[in-house]
Amino acid sequence: MRFVDEATITVTGGKGGNGCLAFRREKFIPFGGPDGGDGGDGGSVYLVADEGLSTLSDFRYQRQFNAESGQAGAGSNRTGRSGADCDIKVPVGTVVRDADTEELIGDLTRHGQRLKVAAGGFHGLGNTRYKSSINRAPRQTSPGKPGEQRRLALELRLLADVGLLGAPNAGKSTLLSAVSQARPKVADYPFTTLNPELGVVEVDRLRRFVMADIPGLIEGSAAGAGLGTQFLRHLSRTRLLLHLLDLAPADPASKPAEEARKIVAELEAFDPDLAALPRWLVLNKADLLPADEAHERAAAVATELDWDGPLFVISAATGNGCQALCEAVMQHLEQNTAQAEP
Known part of the structure; x- marks a missing residue:
């Protein structure tokens, strides 16, 4: 439909x-x-x-x-x-x-x-x-x-606990399909996701959360370019944003840190409240690099961005690191829920 x-x-x-x-x-x-x-x-x-x-x-x-x-x-x-x-x-x-x-x-x-x-x-x-x-x-x-x-x-506005954020082909749909029963379209070209997708992530039998994937953002989205801002409103209800970055972009000139700054700028231009939501960095496609090189690149990205928040290195395609990411997300949501209770 x-x-x-x-x-x-x-x-x-x-x-x-x-x-x-x-x-x-x-x-x-x-x-x-x-x-x-x-x-x-x-x-x-x-x-x-x-x-x-x-x-x-x-x-x-x-x-x-x-x-x-x-x-x-x-x-x-x-x-x-x-x-x-x-x-x-x-x-x-x-x-x-x-x-x-x-x-x-x-x-x-x-x-x-x-x-x-x-x-x-x-x-x-x-x-x-x-x-x-x-x-x-x-x-x-x-x-x-x-x-x-x-x-x-x-x-x-879709109701989800966690929203996936990133440029086209960062691996958001692959991650959603790897950790939930959702089956969004996955292909090796940009803008394969044309509509928002929801998936229920089951950490264990009694603990689960809802994850939302939206079309990728590109520079100029806040001014109408691309598809992302048409659906950014769906992230406004989330409690946590997972910002996916491509560790091994097909274009050697593409810099993950530079892409991260562009996405954050588009968020701020679209809605400052959305940009103020908690955001974690998730560096994807680690399977395309040797393990040592993948972690070195991740550390370099964090240094370039002056990042001191949570950072995860995963491979959505192989599932490596996804379980640890989901467990950390679940703990974060549970802690926030406990703090919100009187």
Whole structure:
């Protein structure tokens, strides 16, 4: 299925039912009085988070959603039936904004979470409501109010614990397939990843985390070049970024440290908060070099970047070093979770 992470829809609450104009007419009751009932309220429109959905692709085919209108009131003071609500299922992680004002309406981050996005119209009043001591036979009613209408901009942000970051062909998809059951496309040319991919990494039977892979970043991405910034928003929810660098680039002129600086610059240009997330360096493709040379190059990259954070040398293709990396990531996430708890 084609990945879709943005959609614009129009939602309209149901119209309230009109009030009824009626009078009680029964044998032997000459002064029955007014007995027109109120209308029913219009239904409201809700967005409901559903973990069974992974894209917004359904909204390519249906963009208009209406709740049911309330029924009109009737004689004998009978109230009209209220309109049914309209529930629209969206993936967990959907951010909802008003498409016209760009106001943030809500963020659906839990399965089953409901968000009212268009209120139904208030019911109209029957003529019984207008009866008074000086107006014994009112002929006044009120119509139901129209439901609220809005244009909504939906944006999907995947929920993951760890995000993979790097240039095209750094080995992000290979790493994801090596440590999880995800099977992203892997090939020896740039931009093989065109859509975000999620994988569940099981460190052991009871400990696991979710890893996200996005298309590679290139210089100028923040200005629209390449594909990466189209999906960078998916990394904003992660708790840790793994920055993959190619230890043995096909182009001898390519410098891993230089590539790292370019990626960080693009992150800062796109969103300073994203650039401020914890980031680890992961130097990949160590299998293409002798072990000593691989570690020497890794040390040189760390020195050039003045890097004092966590650094790992791995081979995603052979799996060497991946288990140690995943274990360290799991411990980091567990420690952060424990510190966040009151």
